[in-house]
Amino acid sequence: MPNILVCYKWVLDEQDIKVRPDDLSLDASRAKGKISDFDRNAIEAASLLVEAQGGNVDALAFGTQALKLSVKDVLSRGPNRLTWIGDASAEGADAFVVANVLAAAIRKAGPYDLILCGEGSSDMFFQQTPVRLAALLGLPCVTFVQKMTWADGVLTATRKLPDCTEEVRVAGPAVVSVLGEMNKPRIPSLKQVLGAAKKPSEELPLSSLGLAPGDLEPRAVRGTPKGFLMNRRNIVYKESDAAANVAQLVASLKAEGL
Amino acid sequence: MAGIFVFSEDPALARQLLTPGLELKAALDQPLVALTPSRDEAQTLAGLGADRVVVLEGPGTPEALAPAVAALVAQAGVVLVGGTLRGKHLAAHVAAALNAGLTTDAKTIRAEGGRLETTRILYGGLAVCEESLALPAVATIPQRTFPPPAPTGASAPVEAAAVTADPRVEVLSTTPVAGEGVDIGAAPRLVAVGRGFGAKADLDLAVDLAGALKAELACTRGIAEDEHWLPVERYIGISGQTVKPELYVAAGLSGQVQHMVGCRESKVIVAINKDERAPIFEAADYGIVGDLYTVLPLLTAALKA
Amino acid sequence: MSIQLTEEQQLIGQSAREFAKEYLEPIVVDMDHTGAFPADAVKQLAAHDFLGLFLPGEYGGADAGFVSFVEVVETLSRTSAATASILVNHAMAAYAINRWGDPAQKRAFLPALASGETLGAFAVYEHGPTPGVGPDALMATRQPEGWVLKGTKAFVRNAGVAKVHVVVACVDPAAGAKGLAAFIVRAGVSGLAVGEPADTMGLKGCPVADLIFENVILQDADLLGRLSDGRSLVEETLAMASVAEAAQTVGIGQAAVEHAAAYAKTRVQFGRPIAALQAIQTLLAETATDCHLARLGLRVAAGLIESGEPFLVEAAMVKAFLARFGSRFLIDTVQVEGGFGYSEFMPLPRLFRDIAGTTLLEAPAQFPDGTIAAALLA
Numbered sequence: 001m002p003n004i005l006v007c008y009k010w011v012l013d014e015q016d017i018k019v020r021p022d023d024l025s026l027d028a029s030r031a032k033g034k035i036s037d038f039d040r041n042a043i044e045a046a047s048l049l050v051e052a053q054g055g056n057v058d059a060l061a062f063g064t065q066a067l068k069l070s071v072k073d074v075l076s077r078g079p080n081r082l083t084w085i086g087d088a089s090a091e092g093a094d095a096f097v098v099a100n101v102l103a104a105a106i107r108k109a110g111p112y113d114l115i116l117c118g119e120g121s122s123d124m125f126f127q128q129t130p131v132r133l134a135a136l137l138g139l140p141c142v143t144f145v146q147k148m149t150w151a152d153g154v155l156t157a158t159r160k161l162p163d164c165t166e167e168v169r170v171a172g173p174a175v176v177s178v179l180g181e182m183n184k185p186r187i188p189s190l191k192q193v194l195g196a197a198k199k200p201s202e203e204l205p206l207s208s209l210g211l212a213p214g215d216l217e218p219r220a221v222r223g224t225p226k227g228f229l230m231n232r233r234n235i236v237y238k239e240s241d242a243a244a245n246v247a248q249l250v251a252s253l254k255a256e257g258l
Numbered sequence: 259m260a261g262i263f264v265f266s267e268d269p270a271l272a273r274q275l276l277t278p279g280l281e282l283k284a285a286l287d288q289p290l291v292a293l294t295p296s297r298d299e300a301q302t303l304a305g306l307g308a309d310r311v312v313v314l315e316g317p318g319t320p321e322a323l324a325p326a327v328a329a330l331v332a333q334a335g336v337v338l339v340g341g342t343l344r345g346k347h348l349a350a351h352v353a354a355a356l357n358a359g360l361t362t363d364a365k366t367i368r369a370e371g372g373r374l375e376t377t378r379i380l381y382g383g384l385a386v387c388e389e390s391l392a393l394p395a396v397a398t399i400p401q402r403t404f405p406p407p408a409p410t411g412a413s414a415p416v417e418a419a420a421v422t423a424d425p426r427v428e429v430l431s432t433t434p435v436a437g438e439g440v441d442i443g444a445a446p447r448l449v450a451v452g453r454g455f456g457a458k459a460d461l462d463l464a465v466d467l468a469g470a471l472k473a474e475l476a477c478t479r480g481i482a483e484d485e486h487w488l489p490v491e492r493y494i495g496i497s498g499q500t501v502k503p504e505l506y507v508a509a510g511l512s513g514q515v516q517h518m519v520g521c522r523e524s525k526v527i528v529a530i531n532k533d534e535r536a537p538i539f540e541a542a543d544y545g546i547v548g549d550l551y552t553v554l555p556l557l558t559a560a561l562k563a
Numbered sequence: 564m565s566i567q568l569t570e571e572q573q574l575i576g577q578s579a580r581e582f583a584k585e586y587l588e589p590i591v592v593d594m595d596h597t598g599a600f601p602a603d604a605v606k607q608l609a610a611h612d613f614l615g616l617f618l619p620g621e622y623g624g625a626d627a628g629f630v631s632f633v634e635v636v637e638t639l640s641r642t643s644a645a646t647a648s649i650l651v652n653h654a655m656a657a658y659a660i661n662r663w664g665d666p667a668q669k670r671a672f673l674p675a676l677a678s679g680e681t682l683g684a685f686a687v688y689e690h691g692p693t694p695g696v697g698p699d700a701l702m703a704t705r706q707p708e709g710w711v712l713k714g715t716k717a718f719v720r721n722a723g724v725a726k727v728h729v730v731v732a733c734v735d736p737a738a739g740a741k742g743l744a745a746f747i748v749r750a751g752v753s754g755l756a757v758g759e760p761a762d763t764m765g766l767k768g769c770p771v772a773d774l775i776f777e778n779v780i781l782q783d784a785d786l787l788g789r790l791s792d793g794r795s796l797v798e799e800t801l802a803m804a805s806v807a808e809a810a811q812t813v814g815i816g817q818a819a820v821e822h823a824a825a826y827a828k829t830r831v832q833f834g835r836p837i838a839a840l841q842a843i844q845t846l847l848a849e850t851a852t853d854c855h856l857a858r859l860g861l862r863v864a865a866g867l868i869e870s871g872e873p874f875l876v877e878a879a880m881v882k883a884f885l886a887r888f889g890s891r892f893l894i895d896t897v898q899v900e901g902g903f904g905y906s907e908f909m910p911l912p913r914l915f916r917d918i919a920g921t922t923l924l925e926a927p928a929q930f931p932d933g934t935i936a937a938a939l940l941a
Contacts, residue, residue: 014381014515026385072574094359094389095350123381125496126362131324131350140321140426143347156430162268162342166319167430174426180497181483187581190612190625193574219359219395223388225380232527236539238547245546246556249528252544256526258447258505532908535829549908 001055002150002172004046005112006079007102007133008039010063010070011123019227026225033069038118040077040185042178046116047078047186049150056080058109062101063090068203075196076188082201083109089206094218099132101216104209106137113172114155119144119179127177134175141175142168146182262286263331264308265293265348266340267318272299273406275338275399276306278367280407283309285369288335293327295421304414306407311414316421319429320344324351326421331356334394336374338367341398349398359391363400382496383519400500402443435490440474442492447473447505450494450521453480454510454531454550458487463554464509470561471507476521478511494520510550513538530554566859566866568634575631579638582611587643594645594768595913598760600724601646601768609679613650617869618657622673629803629869633810633861640814644917647814648769649682651807652720656683656729659745659800663788668747672727684725685804686716686774687797693740694797695733701776703732703744710734710746710786712779715758722772723757726750730774731797734790743793746785754779765916802878803868805931809861809881811921813854816892819914820850823896826903837899846895853888860884876938879931886931889922890915 016031035043046057059079061067065086075082085101093101106115115137120127134141146165148157155170160179188196206216235252237245262282264275272294283290292308294300295318300311314326327348331337334356339349341363353360361367361376365386368375374395377388391397442448449468455461461475468475475492482493494501495517506524510531511517518541521527529542532549539545546553568576586604594601608614616632618624632654640647657676660668660683675681691697701714712732719728728748735742748755758773788796824847827838837843861881867874893915897904904911 012381014384017381017384019384026381069570072570073577076574076578096353096357096359099354119497120362125380125382126360127346128350128353128360128362131347132354135351135354140424141347141351142427143320144343161320161344164432164434166432169428169430170426187585187611188574188578189610190575190578190616190627190631193578194571194625194627196574197571219353219357219392220361221359221390223390225385225387227385228379228383228522230522230541232541233543234540234545235543236529236534236545236547238534238545242546242548242552243556245548246553246560249544249546249557250560253505253526253528256543258526534903535825539829 001053002049002113003111004050004055004057004114004116005060005106005110006039006043006046006057007060007115007117007129008043008070008074009036009118009121009123010034010061010067011036011121014122024227024229026227033066034122035070035074035077036118036121036123038120038122038178038180040118041180041182042116042118043074043077043079044183044185045148045178046114048183049148053150058083058112060084060102060105060109062087062093062098062105064088071201072193072196075199075201076193077186080199082199083204084201085204085206085209087206089216092218092222094220094222095126095128095132096219097216098126099129099136100211101206101209102129103133103136104211105204106133108204108209111173113153114150115139115173115175117175117177119177130175130177137175139173139175140170141177142170143177145176145178148176148182260288260333260335261331262288262290262336262338263293263327263334264290264338265327265345266342267295267323267344268340268342268401269296269299269302270406271340271342271399271401272303273306274402274404275340276303276308277404277407278399279338280307282336282338282367282369286335293330295323300416301413304416305409305412307410308414311416313416313418314421315418317423318344319424319427320347320351321424321427322421324348325355325424326419328352328355330419336369336393337396339396339398341400346398349396353396356394356396358394358396359389360395361389361391361397364397365403367397367399379519381515383515383522402500402502440491442474442476442494442499443501445474445501446503447471447507448476448494448501448503448521448524449473449507449509450476450478450511451481451488451509452478452511452517455481458485460551461487463550463558466558467507467509467554467561470558471505473505473507476501478517496520508538508542509554511538512536513541530557566862568630571627572631572634575627576634576638578611579613579635582607582613583639583642587639587646591643591913594643596767598762598767600770601643601649604643604646605649605682606679608646608650614653614679614682615657615677617654618661618673618677622661622669623677624673629806629865630862633807633865636807636810637814637817637858640811640921641818643768644811644815644914644921645766645768647811648766648920649721651804651811652685652769653683653725654807655685655800655804656725656727658803659685659729659787659796660747662799663745663792663796664747667784668787672747676727681726682721682724684719684721684728685800686719686722686728687731687801688717688719690715690717694731695736695739695743701730701732702736703734703746703781708780710781710783712746712748712754712776712781714776716774716776718761718771719774720769720771722774723760723770728774729787729800731793734793741794743797744790745787745793745796746781747787748779748781748785752779764919765913766920767916798875802875805882806861806864806868806874806878808921809857809864809885812885812889812892812918813858813861815914815918815921816850816854816857816889819892819896819911820847820854822910823847823850823899823904826900830900830903843899846899850892850895854892857881857885857888876935879934883931883935885922890918893918
């Protein structure tokens with residue numbers, strides 16, 4: 001029965017982020033947090049696996065103190081136990097730092113048979129953390145997985161490559177990155193929501209992980225994000241006469257030389 | 259030995275990488291080395307400005323290629339990797355091995371003050387930001403971000419390096435992705451369909467319009483991955499294809515940013531949607547508010563006339 | 564109690580939001596057109612514990628409390644008030660059995676209601692002006708073979724799909740509306756028929772029909788509470804429902820105002836979005852404010868129910884407020900959207916019809932102002 005760890009990121013819901021039209025700066029003041037979309041697929045994959053054959057699912061996250069808001073949310077979606085590292089420095093962390101922190105925490109809390117991550121986070125979409133994590137832990141890594149099974153300590157997974165899919169077999173422990181198409185994450189039932197309060201969670205101070213200052217220094221330093229500028233003509237034909245609209249559109253396309 | 263290294267298993271992308279590679283070579287005064295798994299492609303790359311080409315001989319799985327590339331680039335200044343799924347796995351492994359920063363899907367790239375300056379998108383395409391990386395640095399670059407460089411007439415030396423399989427990951431079977439082999443990215447005109455179509459048969463309306471426009475059919479993620487009405491190679495978006503056609507007609511799709519990020523560099527975008535509030539109209543040059551079931555046949559007829 | 568939602572209550576609201584997006588959004592337009600009962604969505608409501616939301620854990624409920632209940636009802640109503648109506652009517656039956664049932668009745672009915680294995684219905688209205696007085700009023704008469712029920716309950720929600728009904732009948736013809744008692748009636752008992760489905764103005768998909776009793780024979784064990792409890796059972800259950808209906812109204816209003824705000828930002832007239840016009844801003848701001856204040860009021864009433872305190876006056880206040888202002892949410896938002904808002908391919912007409920169902924239907928019959936005034940003047 002596998003002992004599984006799922007890593008997730010608590011991100012701002014991009015749908016709540018507005019671009020200020022004057023200077024294109026981002027207004028996230030009304031943005032709520034959420035578990036990053038593909039990490040939900042990873043959580044669901046782990047939960048389905050242990051529901052089918054037993055085992056345990058733990059969750060691990062690194063973020064700012066805002067992570068506290070995610071505790072019951074993530075525990076209502078399947079995992080039995082949560083370890084989280086909340087530190088202000090997570091704000092500017094790149095995948096190098098994130099992987100260092102997660103690897104150090106796993107060395108402390110592990111070992112695990114399977115470590116699952118989403119393909120990439122909904123905010124930064126680095127798509128690096130699982131591979132870096134595997135490299136740091138000296139584990140094999142199967143990325144962009146669509147399907148997987150686990151039997152007798154061996155993972156069989158179907159991964160996506162540009163021109164094909166491959167079925168691969170890896171003896172655990174291994175790191176896996178999960179695609180959004182793998183499953184449909186469950187909506188927690190009320191009993192699962194209320195049950196989350198009874199599950200254990202532990203905050204680990206970043207300082208307890210024994211990382212060197214260099215391990216926490218981002219190699220890729222992010223500048224201030226700016227809204228993507230949409231510079232389009234925005235000419236909309238909306239008369240009630242559909243034929244007239246079409247005629248105007250055709251004339252416009254001709255004028256564009258199309 | 260320092261160097262600018264480029265790698266992609268995708269021949270077109272491999273050539274495109276040489277364009278920023280040559281700029282970095284000039285800026286950093288380091289040789290440009292192309293790594294390729296294809297001996298045939300090596301000759302082409304050797305004529306496009308690379309100072310040296312290394313053919314990676316052996317298995318093409320990400321876990322086999324990644325350590326081989328990491329060993330070759332151990333002294334690199336910059337490593338540019340084509341942003342395919344295989345490339346992204348490989349790049350992350352190389353970055354880990356080099357303790358280096360990695361920009362995912364860099365849109366621009368330049369060397370300045372001994373650092374690599376890149377731009378990329380965040381929040382599913384809502385925002386862009388700059389990243390500044392200490393050297394050595396790694397970046398993945400999506401298809402069609404750069405044009406390929408012109409042939410130099412010269413031919414750089416080609417060497418070989420061995421790739422050995424990772425015994426921990428056993429490939430049991432390989433299934434080619436079922437598709438028609440259409441290169442959506444190369445099509446100059448696209449008609450893209452979304453959830454506004456109620457049934458697969460209704461896509462005929464879009465097929466007819468595409469015929470009249472001499473366009474290819476494209477779609478949203480939902481149409482390809484949830485409904486399976488069209489092959490995944492036709493879906494446009496952050497995890498699908500990125501295209502830059504001269505004309506992009508979006509019919510019955512709302513224009514979520516995750517979709518638009520794949521097509522917003524099109525020259526002209528036309529939207530047809532019955533919901534005047536759909537975000538697609540903000541992203542479009544021309545739009546018609548109306549039911550696609552009425553508008554598409556009229557438009558097809560008008561174009562044929 | 565705090566007026567702010569606890570973390571659990573917020574997460575339950577989030578579950579309801581995800582639920583509505585996944586299971587209700589795709590069906591809501593069709594439901595409105597066809598009036599078809601959303602059987603699959605109701606199954607999912609059960610699977611996510613919404614049907615047993617406030618029932619005690621010992622009967623398989625989630626024991627999540629009434630504040631969570633109204634949060635769920637509001638959230639579901641933003642997408643489908645009709646589905647919320649199915650839930651609310653089910654909850655009325657569950658509430659009454661949980662509150663007045665004896666241990667045997669609770670054991671017999673609550674676990675299945677909590678799991679959603681059986682859907683409940685609460686039948687109180689009749690074709691006459693008040694229960695117990697019209698020509699086809701449901702009368703329960705003591706006979707040697709037991710209680711014999713004869714008459715018709717009108718406009719029963721969930722009729723035809725419910726397997727358990729809490730039915731209010733007149734047991735004392737002389738006392739009329741004051742001589743009411745409640746019975747638990749299983750679907751399929753001999754003599755019980757479901758009338759033709761009513762074609763309603765709004766809340767389409769929530770079934771409405773008469774329940775026709777032709778000498779249905781029940782026993783004392785089917786009586787819910789004591790005979791003398793009938794009046795308070797009806798009063799309290801309807802008051803609980805009016806808090807839930809207030810949550811439906813607020814949900815519908817919130818959906819309308821958000822839709823209208825988004826519309827106002829994109830609709831350009833005289834060279835600028837209509838959102839820049841002060842008249843539009845006022846319509847939107849007033850609606851949003853009324854929604855917000857109504858939400859606080861109904862949350863307080865729900866909190867009182869949750870903690871077992873008297874809540875009839877607070878429930879009546881919420882009901883009276885929304886009877887006056889609730890339908891204005893839609894009048895104002897349709898004005899914002901103008902001709903487009905009036906078109907059936909936009910959601911406002913559906914919301915308009917639905918809000919009629921949650922605000923106008925019961926207030927005149929119950930006269931909440933009377934309850935409030937009585938408390939003031941006592």
